[in-house]
Amino acid sequence: MTTSLKNSAPELLYLLHGEPEDLALAARTFRAADIAEALLTLSPDLAAKVLGALPFDLAVQVFDEPELAHHRAKIIRLVKDPAASQLIEAMSADQRADLFRELPELDRPRLLKALDEETRATLKSLLRYAPDSAGGIMTTEFVSVPADWNVERVLRHISAVGQAKETVYAIYITDPASGALQHVVSLRELMVADRTIPVSQASDRRTPLTVGVSTDREEVARVISKYDILALPVVDADRRVLGIVTVDDVIDTLVREVTEDVQKFGGMEALDEPYPSIPFHRMIKKRAGWLCALFLSEMLTATAMQRFEGEISRAVVLAMFIPLVMSSGGNSGSQATSLIIRSLALREIRVADWWRIALRELPTGITLGTILGVIGFVRIELWQMLGLFDYGPHHTLLAATVGFALVGIVAFGSLAGSMLPFLLKRLGFDPASASAPFVATLVDVTGLVIYFSVAFLILRDTLLR
Amino acid sequence: MTTSLKNSAPELLYLLHGEPEDLALAARTFRAADIAEALLTLSPDLAAKVLGALPFDLAVQVFDEPELAHHRAKIIRLVKDPAASQLIEAMSADQRADLFRELPELDRPRLLKALDEETRATLKSLLRYAPDSAGGIMTTEFVSVPADWNVERVLRHISAVGQAKETVYAIYITDPASGALQHVVSLRELMVADRTIPVSQASDRRTPLTVGVSTDREEVARVISKYDILALPVVDADRRVLGIVTVDDVIDTLVREVTEDVQKFGGMEALDEPYPSIPFHRMIKKRAGWLCALFLSEMLTATAMQRFEGEISRAVVLAMFIPLVMSSGGNSGSQATSLIIRSLALREIRVADWWRIALRELPTGITLGTILGVIGFVRIELWQMLGLFDYGPHHTLLAATVGFALVGIVAFGSLAGSMLPFLLKRLGFDPASASAPFVATLVDVTGLVIYFSVAFLILRDTLLR
Numbered sequence: 001m002t003t004s005l006k007n008s009a010p011e012l013l014y015l016l017h018g019e020p021e022d023l024a025l026a027a028r029t030f031r032a033a034d035i036a037e038a039l040l041t042l043s044p045d046l047a048a049k050v051l052g053a054l055p056f057d058l059a060v061q062v063f064d065e066p067e068l069a070h071h072r073a074k075i076i077r078l079v080k081d082p083a084a085s086q087l088i089e090a091m092s093a094d095q096r097a098d099l100f101r102e103l104p105e106l107d108r109p110r111l112l113k114a115l116d117e118e119t120r121a122t123l124k125s126l127l128r129y130a131p132d133s134a135g136g137i138m139t140t141e142f143v144s145v146p147a148d149w150n151v152e153r154v155l156r157h158i159s160a161v162g163q164a165k166e167t168v169y170a171i172y173i174t175d176p177a178s179g180a181l182q183h184v185v186s187l188r189e190l191m192v193a194d195r196t197i198p199v200s201q202a203s204d205r206r207t208p209l210t211v212g213v214s215t216d217r218e219e220v221a222r223v224i225s226k227y228d229i230l231a232l233p234v235v236d237a238d239r240r241v242l243g244i245v246t247v248d249d250v251i252d253t254l255v256r257e258v259t260e261d262v263q264k265f266g267g268m269e270a271l272d273e274p275y276p277s278i279p280f281h282r283m284i285k286k287r288a289g290w291l292c293a294l295f296l297s298e299m300l301t302a303t304a305m306q307r308f309e310g311e312i313s314r315a316v317v318l319a320m321f322i323p324l325v326m327s328s329g330g331n332s333g334s335q336a337t338s339l340i341i342r343s344l345a346l347r348e349i350r351v352a353d354w355w356r357i358a359l360r361e362l363p364t365g366i367t368l369g370t371i372l373g374v375i376g377f378v379r380i381e382l383w384q385m386l387g388l389f390d391y392g393p394h395h396t397l398l399a400a401t402v403g404f405a406l407v408g409i410v411a412f413g414s415l416a417g418s419m420l421p422f423l424l425k426r427l428g429f430d431p432a433s434a435s436a437p438f439v440a441t442l443v444d445v446t447g448l449v450i451y452f453s454v455a456f457l458i459l460r461d462t463l464l465r
Numbered sequence: 466m467t468t469s470l471k472n473s474a475p476e477l478l479y480l481l482h483g484e485p486e487d488l489a490l491a492a493r494t495f496r497a498a499d500i501a502e503a504l505l506t507l508s509p510d511l512a513a514k515v516l517g518a519l520p521f522d523l524a525v526q527v528f529d530e531p532e533l534a535h536h537r538a539k540i541i542r543l544v545k546d547p548a549a550s551q552l553i554e555a556m557s558a559d560q561r562a563d564l565f566r567e568l569p570e571l572d573r574p575r576l577l578k579a580l581d582e583e584t585r586a587t588l589k590s591l592l593r594y595a596p597d598s599a600g601g602i603m604t605t606e607f608v609s610v611p612a613d614w615n616v617e618r619v620l621r622h623i624s625a626v627g628q629a630k631e632t633v634y635a636i637y638i639t640d641p642a643s644g645a646l647q648h649v650v651s652l653r654e655l656m657v658a659d660r661t662i663p664v665s666q667a668s669d670r671r672t673p674l675t676v677g678v679s680t681d682r683e684e685v686a687r688v689i690s691k692y693d694i695l696a697l698p699v700v701d702a703d704r705r706v707l708g709i710v711t712v713d714d715v716i717d718t719l720v721r722e723v724t725e726d727v728q729k730f731g732g733m734e735a736l737d738e739p740y741p742s743i744p745f746h747r748m749i750k751k752r753a754g755w756l757c758a759l760f761l762s763e764m765l766t767a768t769a770m771q772r773f774e775g776e777i778s779r780a781v782v783l784a785m786f787i788p789l790v791m792s793s794g795g796n797s798g799s800q801a802t803s804l805i806i807r808s809l810a811l812r813e814i815r816v817a818d819w820w821r822i823a824l825r826e827l828p829t830g831i832t833l834g835t836i837l838g839v840i841g842f843v844r845i846e847l848w849q850m851l852g853l854f855d856y857g858p859h860h861t862l863l864a865a866t867v868g869f870a871l872v873g874i875v876a877f878g879s880l881a882g883s884m885l886p887f888l889l890k891r892l893g894f895d896p897a898s899a900s901a902p903f904v905a906t907l908v909d910v911t912g913l914v915i916y917f918s919v920a921f922l923i924l925r926d927t928l929l930r
Contacts (some may be wrong), residue, residue, distance in 0.1 A: 338731025
């Protein structure tokens with residue numbers, strides 16, 4: 001049974017108006033993540049009150065939840081001062097840096113001044129890194145020990161300092177002289193090792209996986225998930241460990257990236273905040289931009305149609321299949337795009353593989369187009385035979401036009417859909433950016449040209465004479 | 466530096482033809498995940514040879530990599546028999562169950578017989594569960610101790626058995642009499658605790674989070690990522706722990722689900738295997754089904770157009786804006802769909818919230834539609850004024866038709882796009898299934914009707930007389 005606390009927000013409010021001890025006691029049965037979720041639904045004012053009424057260690061855990069990220073800055077400004085700085089002091093270093101990134105310029109100096117020297121120095125160094133880099137998501141609370149300690153001593157060290165660390169399950173073994181990272185040993189390896197051997201002999205002695213501060217957080221997520229490790233050290237040029245990124249940060253990163261990708265893929269800017277709570281005007285802003293851009297480029301279809309005005313007026317029946325052939329191109333393009341975006345994201349393929357993909361998508365597109373072309377041909381002939389609609393004396397030529405146009409358009413859609421993510425990536429954009437609607441627009445315009453060209457070739461002596 | 470071994474496949478092959486010791490030695494510098502990745506690019510025959518030449522413990526690690534999942538069955542059939550069963554014995558229980566799920570019926574009895582009694586019993590019990598349930602992804606190698614042990618004894622127990630467990634970082638404390646789960650304690654809590662107290666006093670004593678065997682793996686992933694835990698116990702009706710799901714399984718699950726969702730969202734069946742290695746005919750099969758379904762439903766646009774044949778022949782100029790207005794409806798629908806799919810997946814909203822979303826998407830759609838409508842109106846009037854195209858004497862009415870139709874179509878697109886995921890979910894389907902192209906088709910047909918209805922209202926006394 002997973003405890004899902006839909007109603008913890010009202011419950012917290014109710015308890016807030018009773019005895020403070022009741023709230024503290026009841027809150028003990030809640031989990032930090034659930035309380036954080038409940039706080040999201042309260043006004044910053046009330047959230048600050050609830051936070052103030054919780055036992056301090058629970059309040060710290062709640063305030064440390066990454067879920068609260070976008071609300072933390074608003075809440076902390078309403079917490080009275082000794083409590084506010086105590087809370088910030090007690091947060092983990094990565095979440096604290098996130099909080100300060102969100103704080104308005106105005107509040108920063110006041111809260112910064114209230115912190116102790118060491119916390120302030122760490123915070124300032126973390127704030128130097130971009131929020132989507134390894135430096136920006138790492139935390140500084142890790143366990144590192146010199147290589148000449150023995151296993152027993154390391155275990156005793158962990159018992160002493162373990163409470164305050166983000167993780168104690170990966171221990172970083174450093175060169176006693178230079179402080180450079182030599183090996184990583186897991187707590188499990190230490191537990192099963194002989195207690196008297198030097199700690200460096202308890203590890204598997206392979207060169208540890210590391211990243212630099214500027215490594216993209218998606219790459220960090222990829223390394224952690226590929227190698228199934230609990231934490232990845234971030235090192236400087238001299239291989240000194242500056243911080244670590246833990247697996248739970250990576251899950252948060254993965255979930256966030258997926259949301260962004262799906263939204264971009266749906267043809268809009270990433271919202272960057274939960275859909276149910278984003279204000280109306282901000283949502284319009286995030287959606288209107290791309291919608292207008294797509295609308296403006298889709299205007300090319302009107303321009304293309306104007307060129308074929310003569311054809312349409314001579315054969316109105318041609319216009320009837322425009323939506324059908326256009327959407328088929330868009331659908332096949334959207335399939336190809338989604339395949340390539342995922343394959344690129346999983347590193348199954350590289351940008352340099354583009355021509356191999358092209359050589360694969362072209363026959364795929366032709367095959368799929370032929371299938372649809374045959375269905376389209378049969379549909380028109382069938383309707384004619386059954387007397388459902390009269391396409392005129394040249395119905396077979398019309399059916400052939402639709403059929404051949406579909407082959408060309410679906411093939412073009414697959415090709416364009418598969419190549420666009422490569423192009424976007426090559427140009428330095430995220431391949432997921434609005435790819436599907438973008439492909440649809442590209443394929444729509446080209447599809448019209450293909451359709452009318454095929455029509456001209458097949459019907460020039462009959463319908464289009 | 467993250468070691469990326471693009472060329473380890475050829476290197477492994479090269480070493481295979483030299484001294485076996487060279488291969489074994491060189492392989493020591495590789496990581497299991499990298500060797501597994503290299504094996505993916507080799508034929509099962511060669512992969513089996515490489516696996517046979519690796520030191521046994523490394524071979525086990527490589528064979529245990531979830532990345533190999535779809536190839537393991539093909540490889541193990543080509544490994545000679547004592548080696549094959551040794552390898553299977555040494556795998557983790559969850560990966561072993563996966564392997565047997567992939568094995569052809571023919572090979573199962575032979576390999577099953579070679580396993581020892583206990584392994585076989587565990588395997589058979591795991592195979593009873595659906596592969597996408599908690600039971601299907603859990604492993605049975607966890608540490609559990611009776612509540613009356615003290616911390617010191619538990620730590621010594623972990624040192625003794627830790628090597629063979631999937632994780633030693635979460636320890637399950639059970640009732641000494643019934644074996645039911647009482648608490649979970651982390652190794653970190655044990656490390657910092659007084660060694661003489663009972664283990665149950667070292668934990669936070671909250672009711673532990675658990676799931677049942679039939680819980681969906683996506684729900685398992687959600688719980689683990691929400692509560693930032695390293696492993697989640699799977700319990701039976703009497704709260705006895707049957708197995709655990711670890712955080713790295715969840716990452717694999719997340720990545721796989723995302724791939725499936727993106728592919729379904731792109732309008733196709735999930736491939737279930739990597740894009741670069743899927744055979745041509747299987748890819749066509751996965752893509753043609755949905756493409757044909759969408760094509761057949763999109764045929765409704767042709768039927769709708771047939772109804773408006775009269776209007777089009779009287780005012781060919783109306784046909785020119787069909788692709789533009791249709792695609793705008795599709796784009797706004799695709800935005801709304803992607804927002805709702807993600808929001809549902811993140812549990813930000815529930816199916817019961819549908820009406821609240823509808824009340825939100827309708828004004829959003831009207832606003833977005835008005836923005837596009839104004840642009841569309843200006844575009845037509847501008848082209849007319851600048852003499853770029855002659856839309857005839859009723860150009861202002863035509864521009865108004867396009868403008869008002871856009872308001873209606875974009876609003877309908879947003880509404881339909883946001884409601885479809887709810888409908889799919891309500892009907893028991895995955896909301897991500899082909900949603901975007903599905904919405905596009907729905908919006909295309911309705912869009913035509915809206916467009917021609919608006920045209921009829923505005924132009925009935927002029928162009929359409």
